[in-house]
Amino acid sequence: MKVFHVCCLVCLANFSSSQTVAEELFTWPGGERMAISLSYDDALDSQLDTAIPALNSYGLSASFYLTLTSPTVRNRLTEWRAAATQGHELGNHTIYHPCSAALPDRDWVASYYNIDNYVIDEIVHEIEVASSFLHAIDGHNKRTFTPPCDDLIVSGEDYLPAVRDMFVAIKGHEPESPALAVLWAPVAVSGSDLIERVNAEAANGTKLLNILFHGIGGDYLSVTSEAHDQLLKYLADNQEIYWVDSYITIMEYASEHPATEAMRQ
Numbered sequence: 001m002k003v004f005h006v007c008c009l010v011c012l013a014n015f016s017s018s019q020t021v022a023e024e025l026f027t028w029p030g031g032e033r034m035a036i037s038l039s040y041d042d043a044l045d046s047q048l049d050t051a052i053p054a055l056n057s058y059g060l061s062a063s064f065y066l067t068l069t070s071p072t073v074r075n076r077l078t079e080w081r082a083a084a085t086q087g088h089e090l091g092n093h094t095i096y097h098p099c100s101a102a103l104p105d106r107d108w109v110a111s112y113y114n115i116d117n118y119v120i121d122e123i124v125h126e127i128e129v130a131s132s133f134l135h136a137i138d139g140h141n142k143r144t145f146t147p148p149c150d151d152l153i154v155s156g157e158d159y160l161p162a163v164r165d166m167f168v169a170i171k172g173h174e175p176e177s178p179a180l181a182v183l184w185a186p187v188a189v190s191g192s193d194l195i196e197r198v199n200a201e202a203a204n205g206t207k208l209l210n211i212l213f214h215g216i217g218g219d220y221l222s223v224t225s226e227a228h229d230q231l232l233k234y235l236a237d238n239q240e241i242y243w244v245d246s247y248i249t250i251m252e253y254a255s256e257h258p259a260t261e262a263m264r265q
Protein backbone atom coordinates (compact mmCIF):
# COMPACT_ATOMS: atom_id res chain seq x y z
CA MET A 1 0.00 0.00 0.00
CA LYS A 2 1.23 3.44 -0.90
CA VAL A 3 0.89 4.87 2.62
CA PHE A 4 3.02 2.07 4.00
CA HIS A 5 5.87 2.67 1.59
CA VAL A 6 5.88 6.42 2.24
CA CYS A 7 5.90 5.74 5.97
CA CYS A 8 8.77 3.28 5.71
CA LEU A 9 10.94 5.71 3.79
CA VAL A 10 10.38 8.42 6.36
CA CYS A 11 11.12 6.00 9.18
CA LEU A 12 14.36 4.86 7.66
CA ALA A 13 15.40 8.45 7.19
CA ASN A 14 14.62 9.45 10.78
CA PHE A 15 15.61 6.45 12.89
CA SER A 16 18.59 6.75 15.12
CA SER A 17 20.69 3.61 15.38
CA SER A 18 19.25 2.77 18.82
CA GLN A 19 15.71 3.06 17.50
CA THR A 20 16.59 0.80 14.60
CA VAL A 21 17.89 -1.82 17.01
CA ALA A 22 14.72 -1.54 19.08
CA GLU A 23 12.63 -1.87 15.95
CA GLU A 24 14.41 -5.09 15.04
CA LEU A 25 14.01 -6.52 18.54
CA PHE A 26 10.36 -5.77 19.09
CA THR A 27 7.36 -6.49 16.88
CA TRP A 28 3.66 -6.32 17.48
CA PRO A 29 1.69 -9.54 16.89
CA GLY A 30 0.87 -8.89 13.24
CA GLY A 31 4.12 -7.11 12.48
CA GLU A 32 2.40 -3.73 12.66
CA ARG A 33 4.55 -0.64 12.85
CA MET A 34 2.77 0.88 15.85
CA ALA A 35 0.13 -0.07 18.42
CA ILE A 36 -2.62 2.46 19.08
CA SER A 37 -4.67 2.51 22.27
CA LEU A 38 -7.83 4.57 21.82
CA SER A 39 -9.11 5.50 25.25
CA TYR A 40 -12.06 7.52 26.52
CA ASP A 41 -12.09 9.00 30.02
CA ASP A 42 -14.77 9.93 32.56
CA ALA A 43 -17.73 7.71 31.46
CA LEU A 44 -19.49 10.34 29.32
CA ASP A 45 -22.83 10.01 27.53
CA SER A 46 -21.32 10.81 24.13
CA GLN A 47 -19.01 7.82 24.50
CA LEU A 48 -21.98 5.48 24.81
CA ASP A 49 -24.00 7.34 22.17
CA THR A 50 -21.29 7.92 19.56
CA ALA A 51 -17.86 6.45 20.27
CA ILE A 52 -18.86 2.86 21.01
CA PRO A 53 -21.22 2.47 18.03
CA ALA A 54 -18.49 3.92 15.77
CA LEU A 55 -15.81 1.61 17.17
CA ASN A 56 -18.10 -1.40 16.80
CA SER A 57 -18.94 -0.51 13.21
CA TYR A 58 -15.23 -0.69 12.33
CA GLY A 59 -14.53 -3.73 14.51
CA LEU A 60 -12.08 -1.81 16.73
CA SER A 61 -11.65 -2.34 20.49
CA ALA A 62 -10.83 0.47 22.92
CA SER A 63 -10.54 1.27 26.63
CA PHE A 64 -13.07 3.30 28.60
CA TYR A 65 -11.88 4.72 31.93
CA LEU A 66 -14.97 5.00 34.06
CA THR A 67 -15.30 7.58 36.82
CA LEU A 68 -17.74 5.65 38.95
CA THR A 69 -19.63 8.72 40.18
CA SER A 70 -20.51 9.58 36.56
CA PRO A 71 -24.29 9.69 36.02
CA THR A 72 -23.90 7.21 33.15
CA VAL A 73 -22.75 4.55 35.62
CA ARG A 74 -25.98 4.98 37.57
CA ASN A 75 -28.28 5.43 34.59
CA ARG A 76 -26.74 3.40 31.77
CA LEU A 77 -24.99 0.54 33.52
CA THR A 78 -26.32 -2.12 31.18
CA GLU A 79 -24.77 -0.25 28.25
CA TRP A 80 -21.35 -0.23 29.91
CA ARG A 81 -21.76 -3.93 30.61
CA ALA A 82 -22.63 -4.47 26.96
CA ALA A 83 -19.52 -2.52 25.90
CA ALA A 84 -17.37 -4.92 27.92
CA THR A 85 -19.10 -7.88 26.30
CA GLN A 86 -18.35 -6.34 22.90
CA GLY A 87 -14.60 -6.44 23.69
CA HIS A 88 -13.96 -2.99 25.10
CA GLU A 89 -12.02 -2.60 28.32
CA LEU A 90 -13.64 -0.88 31.29
CA GLY A 91 -10.64 0.73 32.98
CA ASN A 92 -10.23 2.20 36.44
CA HIS A 93 -10.38 6.00 36.70
CA THR A 94 -11.18 6.05 40.45
CA ILE A 95 -14.56 6.68 42.06
CA TYR A 96 -14.50 10.46 42.62
CA HIS A 97 -11.93 11.60 40.04
CA PRO A 98 -9.75 13.44 42.58
CA CYS A 99 -7.50 16.14 41.11
CA SER A 100 -5.49 19.00 42.56
CA ALA A 101 -7.43 22.23 43.04
CA ALA A 102 -4.17 24.11 43.42
CA LEU A 103 -3.32 24.09 39.71
CA PRO A 104 -4.50 26.75 37.22
CA ASP A 105 -8.04 26.41 35.82
CA ARG A 106 -9.11 23.97 38.52
CA ASP A 107 -12.12 25.86 39.81
CA TRP A 108 -14.18 22.77 38.94
CA VAL A 109 -12.40 20.60 41.53
CA ALA A 110 -14.72 20.31 44.56
CA SER A 111 -13.00 20.68 47.93
CA TYR A 112 -14.17 17.20 48.98
CA TYR A 113 -12.61 15.65 45.83
CA ASN A 114 -9.39 17.65 46.05
CA ILE A 115 -6.48 15.21 45.95
CA ASP A 116 -4.43 17.73 47.94
CA ASN A 117 -6.62 16.81 50.92
CA TYR A 118 -6.15 13.03 50.52
CA VAL A 119 -3.73 10.73 52.28
CA ILE A 120 -2.10 7.80 50.46
CA ASP A 121 -4.29 5.09 52.02
CA GLU A 122 -7.38 7.02 50.99
CA ILE A 123 -6.51 7.10 47.29
CA VAL A 124 -5.34 3.47 47.42
CA HIS A 125 -8.62 2.34 48.99
CA GLU A 126 -10.66 4.40 46.55
CA ILE A 127 -8.89 2.76 43.62
CA GLU A 128 -9.33 -0.71 45.16
CA VAL A 129 -13.07 -0.16 45.58
CA ALA A 130 -13.30 1.14 42.02
CA SER A 131 -11.76 -2.10 40.74
CA SER A 132 -14.23 -4.13 42.80
CA PHE A 133 -17.11 -2.10 41.37
CA LEU A 134 -15.79 -2.61 37.83
CA HIS A 135 -15.50 -6.34 38.53
CA ALA A 136 -19.18 -6.31 39.46
CA ILE A 137 -19.94 -4.74 36.07
CA ASP A 138 -17.75 -6.79 33.73
CA GLY A 139 -16.62 -9.82 35.75
CA HIS A 140 -12.94 -9.19 34.98
CA ASN A 141 -10.17 -9.30 37.56
CA LYS A 142 -7.48 -7.62 35.46
CA ARG A 143 -7.60 -4.12 34.05
CA THR A 144 -5.58 -0.93 33.54
CA PHE A 145 -5.70 2.48 35.20
CA THR A 146 -5.63 6.09 34.07
CA PRO A 147 -4.83 8.57 36.89
CA PRO A 148 -7.36 11.45 36.93
CA CYS A 149 -5.73 14.64 35.61
CA ASP A 150 -2.44 12.74 35.90
CA ASP A 151 -2.15 14.37 39.34
CA LEU A 152 -0.01 11.89 41.26
CA ILE A 153 1.13 13.66 44.41
CA VAL A 154 -0.73 12.82 47.62
CA SER A 155 0.60 14.11 50.94
CA GLY A 156 3.82 15.03 49.17
CA GLU A 157 4.29 11.55 47.71
CA ASP A 158 3.69 9.90 44.32
CA TYR A 159 0.87 7.39 44.88
CA LEU A 160 1.47 5.29 41.75
CA PRO A 161 3.97 2.90 43.41
CA ALA A 162 1.22 2.02 45.94
CA VAL A 163 -1.25 0.98 43.23
CA ARG A 164 0.97 -0.23 40.39
CA ASP A 165 0.64 -3.90 41.33
CA MET A 166 -3.15 -3.71 41.01
CA PHE A 167 -2.94 -3.14 37.27
CA VAL A 168 -1.60 -4.63 34.07
CA ALA A 169 -0.45 -1.11 33.17
CA ILE A 170 -1.00 2.56 33.98
CA LYS A 171 -1.81 4.82 31.07
CA GLY A 172 1.02 7.19 30.27
CA HIS A 173 3.32 5.51 32.79
CA GLU A 174 4.84 2.59 30.93
CA PRO A 175 8.29 2.16 32.52
CA GLU A 176 8.75 -1.46 31.52
CA SER A 177 7.59 -1.77 27.94
CA PRO A 178 7.25 -0.93 25.21
CA ALA A 179 9.78 1.82 24.95
CA LEU A 180 8.89 4.78 22.77
CA ALA A 181 5.34 5.25 24.06
CA VAL A 182 3.56 8.58 23.52
CA LEU A 183 0.35 9.93 25.07
CA TRP A 184 -1.78 12.49 23.23
CA ALA A 185 -5.10 13.99 24.34
CA PRO A 186 -6.55 15.73 21.25
CA VAL A 187 -9.28 18.37 21.65
CA ALA A 188 -11.13 20.17 18.83
CA VAL A 189 -8.94 18.78 16.06
CA SER A 190 -9.97 17.65 12.60
CA GLY A 191 -9.96 14.12 11.24
CA SER A 192 -7.00 14.93 9.03
CA ASP A 193 -5.14 16.34 12.08
CA LEU A 194 -5.71 13.04 13.88
CA ILE A 195 -4.51 10.99 10.92
CA GLU A 196 -1.53 13.26 10.35
CA ARG A 197 -0.40 12.83 13.97
CA VAL A 198 -0.79 9.04 13.77
CA ASN A 199 1.37 8.91 10.67
CA ALA A 200 3.94 11.31 12.16
CA GLU A 201 4.28 9.19 15.32
CA ALA A 202 4.80 6.04 13.28
CA ALA A 203 7.37 7.85 11.16
CA ASN A 204 9.21 8.97 14.30
CA GLY A 205 9.50 5.41 15.59
CA THR A 206 6.82 5.57 18.28
CA LYS A 207 5.85 1.99 19.18
CA LEU A 208 2.73 2.76 21.22
CA LEU A 209 0.50 5.78 20.68
CA ASN A 210 -2.03 6.41 23.46
CA ILE A 211 -4.80 8.65 22.12
CA LEU A 212 -6.89 9.84 25.06
CA PHE A 213 -10.33 11.24 24.25
CA HIS A 214 -13.10 12.70 26.39
CA GLY A 215 -16.31 13.76 24.61
CA ILE A 216 -17.03 12.58 21.06
CA GLY A 217 -19.48 14.91 19.33
CA GLY A 218 -20.61 16.30 22.70
CA ASP A 219 -19.79 16.66 26.40
CA TYR A 220 -16.40 18.38 27.00
CA LEU A 221 -12.81 18.40 25.73
CA SER A 222 -14.48 17.09 22.61
CA VAL A 223 -13.56 15.90 19.18
CA THR A 224 -16.37 15.91 16.62
CA SER A 225 -18.01 12.64 15.71
CA GLU A 226 -16.94 13.27 12.08
CA ALA A 227 -13.26 13.67 13.00
CA HIS A 228 -13.42 10.63 15.25
CA ASP A 229 -15.09 8.57 12.54
CA GLN A 230 -12.50 9.67 9.97
CA LEU A 231 -9.72 8.43 12.24
CA LEU A 232 -11.42 5.10 12.90
CA LYS A 233 -11.99 4.50 9.20
CA TYR A 234 -8.35 5.28 8.45
CA LEU A 235 -7.14 2.91 11.17
CA ALA A 236 -9.53 0.15 10.07
CA ASP A 237 -8.27 0.55 6.49
CA ASN A 238 -4.61 0.34 7.55
CA GLN A 239 -4.52 -2.55 9.99
CA GLU A 240 -1.33 -3.91 8.48
CA ILE A 241 0.42 -0.77 9.79
CA TYR A 242 -1.51 0.02 12.99
CA TRP A 243 -2.60 -2.42 15.69
CA VAL A 244 -5.63 -0.90 17.41
CA ASP A 245 -6.80 -2.70 20.52
CA SER A 246 -7.73 -2.17 24.15
CA TYR A 247 -4.89 -0.90 26.32
CA ILE A 248 -4.96 -4.04 28.45
CA THR A 249 -4.59 -6.29 25.40
CA ILE A 250 -1.73 -4.21 24.02
CA MET A 251 0.09 -4.03 27.35
CA GLU A 252 -0.39 -7.71 28.15
CA TYR A 253 1.24 -8.52 24.82
CA ALA A 254 4.04 -6.03 25.47
CA SER A 255 4.78 -7.37 28.95
CA GLU A 256 4.75 -10.98 27.80
CA HIS A 257 6.89 -10.43 24.71
CA PRO A 258 10.48 -11.44 25.46
CA ALA A 259 12.03 -8.86 23.16
CA THR A 260 10.64 -6.01 25.23
CA GLU A 261 13.33 -6.66 27.82
CA ALA A 262 15.91 -5.77 25.25
CA MET A 263 14.15 -2.48 24.52
CA ARG A 264 14.76 -1.02 27.96
CA GLN A 265 17.35 1.69 27.67
Ligand SMILES: [Zn+2]
Binds near residue numbers: 093148
Ligand atom coordinates in the same frame (compact mmCIF):
# COMPACT_ATOMS: atom_id res chain seq x y z
ZN1 LIG B 1 -10.66 12.03 33.80
